[in-house]
Structure formats: structure tokens, C-alpha cells
Amino acid sequence: MTSREAVHQFADTLKAIADHVGQQYTHGGDVRFMIENLTDYTFVRPPNPQDGNDQYELESWKKQLDLHWKRRGIYEDNKMKLYSLIWGQSTKSTQSKLETHDDFQDCRTAYDSLKLIKILREFVFKSHDRQYKYKAEDQAKRNYYNL
16 A cells, blocks of 8 residues: 555545444544544533522533533543554554554553554555564664565
């Protein structure tokens, strides 16, 4: 597969994942935004009530704040699910390449799907800059013995 084909496959796969997540996950639009923009979704906290003495306005604000925190929790859960989805759909070869990245261990520990997507993107778009570690070692040995 050429690097051009790999780039197109990455973009198409990312779009398909974003579509799936947007349709199947609870509040999937938040994670879809993250995938499409490669940045975390920014949640806006409900503004404090204007009149702290108005019981209805205060209760309404508490309910909105509760929903805000629940949605943030769902977003974090969905990001972990997305990590598992991406990792599970990756080939063993791709997984091996990802495991050689310096940031991968932190990514795996936190189930950070955003970082995983960025690492994947780095391998696809900068494949000429960073070879798979064992392939690079093998190539170096071949070059040495072929002098």
C-alpha cells in the first residue's frame, strides 16, 4: 500500500468510526466532534442563576448542572469505548507499530482514544520519518552487511 493510499484509508476509516460513534453511542455527537477535530469537546457549564432567591430558577440550574456533569461522565466513558473500538479493529501489525511509540504507554494506561488517533495519524502521515523499530534495525543490518 502506498503512503497516499494509507492516508486515504486512514481518513475514510476515521470518518466511518465518527459516523458509527455519532449514531450508536449515548451523546455520540460529543465524541464525533473529538474525532473530526482531533481535540476534546468543550463542555460549557450552565451559568449561575441570576436570582439566587428564586426557588424555581435555582432548581432549574441544579438540574442543568447535574445534566452537565453526567454528560461529561458519559463523554469520558465513550472515549474509553472508542479506544477499545480502535484498538480492536487494528491489525496486529498496526498494534505492534503503535506500541513502539514513546507516548503509547501513557495512552494505553489512560485508554486515551484521542491520543491513540493522533499516534495513528502520525504513523500514517509521517511513515517516511519514523520506521517501525524492528524494520529499521533489520534495514540497518542489511545495509551494513551489503557494504
